[in-house]
Amino acid sequence: MITKRLLPFLALCATLAAAQTSPAIAIRAGLLIDPETGTATPNQTIVVQAGKVVAIGANPTVPAGAEMIDLSKQSVLPGLVDAHNHLALTYKKDPENNVYYLTYVMDSTAIRAVQAVSNGITMLNSGFTMVRDLGNNGNYADTALRQAIDQGWIPGPTVINSGLIIGGFGGQFFPTPEHANLVYPEYLDADTPDEIVKAVRKNVLFGAKVIKIMVDAKPYGYTVDEMKLFISEAAKSGMKVAGHVQTPAGASRAVEAGLWSIEHSTALDDEVHKAMAAKGIWRVGTETPYTGYNAQTEAGFARVVAGLKNAYANHVKMAFSTDADYFIPGMTRGEVVIDFLKSWKAAGIPAPAILKIMTVNGYEVCDLKDKRGPLKVGLPADIIAVNGNPLENIDALRNVPFVMKDGIVFKRDGVMTPAKFFNSGPVNGWRIR
Numbered sequence: 001m002i003t004k005r006l007l008p009f010l011a012l013c014a015t016l017a018a019a020q021t022s023p024a025i026a027i028r029a030g031l032l033i034d035p036e037t038g039t040a041t042p043n044q045t046i047v048v049q050a051g052k053v054v055a056i057g058a059n060p061t062v063p064a065g066a067e068m069i070d071l072s073k074q075s076v077l078p079g080l081v082d083a084h085n086h087l088a089l090t091y092k093k094d095p096e097n098n099v100y101y102l103t104y105v106m107d108s109t110a111i112r113a114v115q116a117v118s119n120g121i122t123m124l125n126s127g128f129t130m131v132r133d134l135g136n137n138g139n140y141a142d143t144a145l146r147q148a149i150d151q152g153w154i155p156g157p158t159v160i161n162s163g164l165i166i167g168g169f170g171g172q173f174f175p176t177p178e179h180a181n182l183v184y185p186e187y188l189d190a191d192t193p194d195e196i197v198k199a200v201r202k203n204v205l206f207g208a209k210v211i212k213i214m215v216d217a218k219p220y221g222y223t224v225d226e227m228k229l230f231i232s233e234a235a236k237s238g239m240k241v242a243g244h245v246q247t248p249a250g251a252s253r254a255v256e257a258g259l260w261s262i263e264h265s266t267a268l269d270d271e272v273h274k275a276m277a278a279k280g281i282w283r284v285g286t287e288t289p290y291t292g293y294n295a296q297t298e299a300g301f302a303r304v305v306a307g308l309k310n311a312y313a314n315h316v317k318m319a320f321s322t323d324a325d326y327f328i329p330g331m332t333r334g335e336v337v338i339d340f341l342k343s344w345k346a347a348g349i350p351a352p353a354i355l356k357i358m359t360v361n362g363y364e365v366c367d368l369k370d371k372r373g374p375l376k377v378g379l380p381a382d383i384i385a386v387n388g389n390p391l392e393n394i395d396a397l398r399n400v401p402f403v404m405k406d407g408i409v410f411k412r413d414g415v416m417t418p419a420k421f422f423n424s425g426p427v428n429g430w431r432i433r
């Protein structure tokens with residue numbers, strides 16, 4: 001006998017069953033771009049069902065009743081990646097005027113999680129279907145964001161989050177003795193081998209997907225052996241270690257230890273680039289084109305561009321990564337991020353290489369390459385479309401009129417249509433972590 005109490009549950013089951021058997025979608029692509037090979041194939045059709053790509057070709061079998069989406073005048077490609085952002089952080093004003101603590105003191109973790117939702121939606125709106133979020137999230141607002149997206153409550157990019165940033169005593173900054181606690185919970189102290197193991201485990205337990213450490217923000221930065229301990233402890237949970245690096249000495253220790261990625265590029269010179277290329281260490285450079293933000297000057301921008309050029313010439317593995325955690329009036333987070341194309345173009349890097357860096361390299365540095373990202377049969381359907389051909393003109397990526405994430409259309413004809421995401425349920429099963 002079905003009791004009244006069971007009825008809502010049965011209704012939920014019916015909704016989920018409907019979602020799983022929802023009609024296929026067939027996308028007609030004028031040009032299908034493969035960022036891996038830098039090629040474009042005309043007149044292809046992509047068939048999507050139950051959130052995944054099930055067929056790609058000139059004339060694949062399209063299930064009866066499939067919804068047709070006509071992108072025959074556009075270029076279709078897999079979604080973009082920002083490999084270094086902080087979605088739960090937006091400085092109250094220009095960081096040059098010392099605003100870190102204002103954010104920590106004035107914004108609760110709860111409001112930062114809400115802010116992260118907003119920033120994530122704008123990222124998706126700009127074509128970024130994957131974001132590596134590297135800390136500064138209050139007390140794990142990043143995990144809350146990722147869970148909300150994974151469980152289908154809200155639209156947003158796939159988030160690879162770091163949880164709390166682990167560093168030596170005092171985190172990244174230099175508080176006074178009276179206010180040392182202002183750096184917590186943004187930073188997690190780990191000053192001894194035991195504390196390193198415990199800190200990694202704490203982040204794993206509370207939902208991190210990558211471990212972020214401060215290599216050299218203090219004179220007592222991590223040694224090579226300490227970083228190796230981070231790497232081995234993180235590996236037990238299948239995670240990689242990303243290191244914030246800001247000094248040449250820290251950079252060479254990070255390379256010797258074999259970190260997965262070096263975050264930021266100010267300390268990376270020709271010698272370090274050569275060593276990174278030899279060891280296959282990711283360069284997650286955060287090359288801001290904005291002057292007046294993050295203490296960036298005209299001379300600083302010139303150094304950024306020279307660094308990009310040198311890294312590209314040395315065949316360093318590079319990611320498109322922004323560290324865009326500030327507010328620029330009139331621009332969304334997604335618009336600020338795509339504007340970083342300025343830096344890459346200024347470095348003279350060819351459009352096909354930039355596109356590969358923003359896609360294929362992004363999936364790799366997120367450690368998801370075989371699971372999500374590329375437009376391949378069997379993988380989640382994270383698909384965007386642009387006018388023009390980004391292999392010829394990378395600025396085509398500045399306007400993304402079509403976005404699909406996990407097989408659900410988020411934006412069409414330039415208009416966001418996020419309704420289907422709300423309470424849509426998880427594509428890959430319920431998970432609580």
Ligand SMILES: [Zn+2]
Nearest residue numbers: 084086134323
């Ligand atoms: Zn950052």
